[in-house]
Amino acid sequence: MAIQLYDLAGAEDDRRFSPYCWRIKMALMHKGLPFETVPWRFTDKDAVAFANSTSVPVLVDGGHAVSDSWKIAAYLEQAYPSRPALFGGSDSQALTYFFSHWAVRTLHPLLMRAIVLDLYGQLHEKDRAYFRESREKRFGKTLEQHGGDPAKAVAELRDALEPVRPVVAENDFVDGKGPGFADYILFGVFQWARSVSPVQLLEPGDPLYAWRGRMLELWGGYARKAKGYPV
Amino acid sequence: MAIQLYDLAGAEDDRRFSPYCWRIKMALMHKGLPFETVPWRFTDKDAVAFANSTSVPVLVDGGHAVSDSWKIAAYLEQAYPSRPALFGGSDSQALTYFFSHWAVRTLHPLLMRAIVLDLYGQLHEKDRAYFRESREKRFGKTLEQHGGDPAKAVAELRDALEPVRPVVAENDFVDGKGPGFADYILFGVFQWARSVSPVQLLEPGDPLYAWRGRMLELWGGYARKAKGYPV
Known part of the structure; x- marks a missing residue:
């Protein structure tokens, strides 16, 4: 299953405005990893409770859930070392x-x-x-x-x-x-x-x-x- | 001949206060390069004119003179690649x-x-x-x-x-x-x-x-x- 990313949305499902979620979408594209986004709103706290989070981005990769854009980037770098590096070292x-x-x-x-x-x-x-x-x-x-x-x-x-x-x-x-x-x-x-x-x-x-x-x-x-x- | 570094001094020859010169002294130590410093004062413009500079740090390495702390660091990294790196890449x-x-x-x-x-x-x-x-x-x-x-x-x-x-x-x-x-x-x-x-x-x-x-x-x-x- 493709990576899922819970992504902050506005009134329209496809208006995505979180700077932290944008960091991660760009990082996923950089690594060439297939992913789908799940529109999420500020008040959908229950929808990300499984990741012990009350905000997005939340990334789900197989059975693994990660929240916080910095931790997600570090996770992607560590989990996919053969893909293009997000950090030089x-x-x-x-x-x-x-x-x-x-x-x-x-x-x-x-x-x-x-x-x-x-x-x-x-x-x-x-x-x-x-x-x-x-x-x-x-x-x-x-x-x-x-x-x-x-x-x-x-x-x-x-x-x-x-x-x-x-x-x-x-x-x-x-x-x-x-x-x-x-x-x-x-x-x-x-x-x-x-x-x-x-x-x-x-x-x-x-x-x-x-x-x-x-x-x-x-x-x-x-x-x-x-x-x-x-x- | 050891590398020479023109280094801003106060009233005493050994009171060295320039933040830019400190960058370079630490960089030279980091690279393990022998160097000697030359005390210099703000009004000693003539003493660094040979490097087309009016301020310090000025580094002289053999026949090569470099001014500006950023340029000096880049020079050291390029001239001494086998020494410990100042930048990871x-x-x-x-x-x-x-x-x-x-x-x-x-x-x-x-x-x-x-x-x-x-x-x-x-x-x-x-x-x-x-x-x-x-x-x-x-x-x-x-x-x-x-x-x-x-x-x-x-x-x-x-x-x-x-x-x-x-x-x-x-x-x-x-x-x-x-x-x-x-x-x-x-x-x-x-x-x-x-x-x-x-x-x-x-x-x-x-x-x-x-x-x-x-x-x-x-x-x-x-x-x-x-x-x-x-x-």
């Missing part, structure tokens, strides 16, 4: 772990401010009350207050991306000459945005604009074909 | 390039605010006017204003280091199970501090405190023996 994996923490801490909050109201509008009806309540508690303010100045959040996000630009300008990918899990971590941020929001995160002259274009084209345009807005 | 080198930009952009300005007045007090007399003028122009304020709240800068630095903690807690080093150039980039920040300032940057319970201890002990305590304050 153990030192690269450690550096990618830093990159993940940096992205989640620095980029995710800025993007959330930029798109939260668009995102809310794309949620499945059954998720809306849960999302509003849990996020307003986390942010300490209403969604409307948190997302009230998306243009400022985009400007801050562009600024926070500064240390990545020289890397992709010199090497094409964050991971060097070819894409790796660090690229999928960063790309998850951009797919998250375009799956729910028309916001233009990058200017065409930005080295990251060209990088994102390369990412969207991988594997016959796998990510570009996903439901979302033009970038 | 090309993808790790790309990720380390990101790490360097992140450190310079995020950590260096915070550390400067924390130590600039101590640093100024440790400069060679001939460098003081140059340092004050060039830095006050860069900061847009006096040194005294810029360094006026070191405790706040230390608190912000501790916060900015957050994405590195899970990495060194899990792997001992930023580069994984053994130290690599990303470790030397981060360590340069801490050696910069302790060479000129008694400021306590880290609490003993911090995973980074233990990591710094491991770095100080490498190669028989090479870095710990350098002139500076206890950490």
